[in-house]
Amino acid sequence: MPAYAVAHLHDVDVNAGIVEYLKRIDATFTEFGGRFIVHGGEQRAVEGPADSYVVVVEFPDYQAAQAWYDSPAYQAIVALRTENSVGVAVIADGCGADHVATDILGPAAG
Structure with missing residues (x-):
């Protein structure tokens, strides 16, 4: 199941x-199968x-996103964003196509 790296950024200094x-x-x-879904x-x-x-x-799965x-390639540039x-x-x-909001409550929520 796909996984996502999501950033909510503000006060971006375009320098x-x-x-x-x-x-x-x-x-x-490239190595991790990532691609922009929302950017600009x-x-x-x-x-x-x-x-x-x-x-x-978007990445193929959670492990790929975390990897x-x-x-090293991403860690070499992340400070350029965070600074x-x-x-x-x-x-x-990600969640499946059949997901509904109450799924996060678990089976006990009935």
Whole structure:
């Protein structure tokens, strides 16, 4: 099942560090089967900081997403992002097509 690396970034300083990060990040996905699902394009903050951006990268599974984040190639550039933006980054397992919101409550919720 696919997994996702999701970043919610704001106060992004588009400077030489961010430009370098953007030039190098695509190559870090190759070994782990990652690809951008959401990156750039039109976004509108409906809650929270108005200057925020969401980025979503899909991986074949949770282990691949975690391995990508921990990889030497990504770790070599992650500071270029974290030193030039504020945000949260999460690796999350996907859910199946038949998932409904109450599934997270477990069987006891009935």
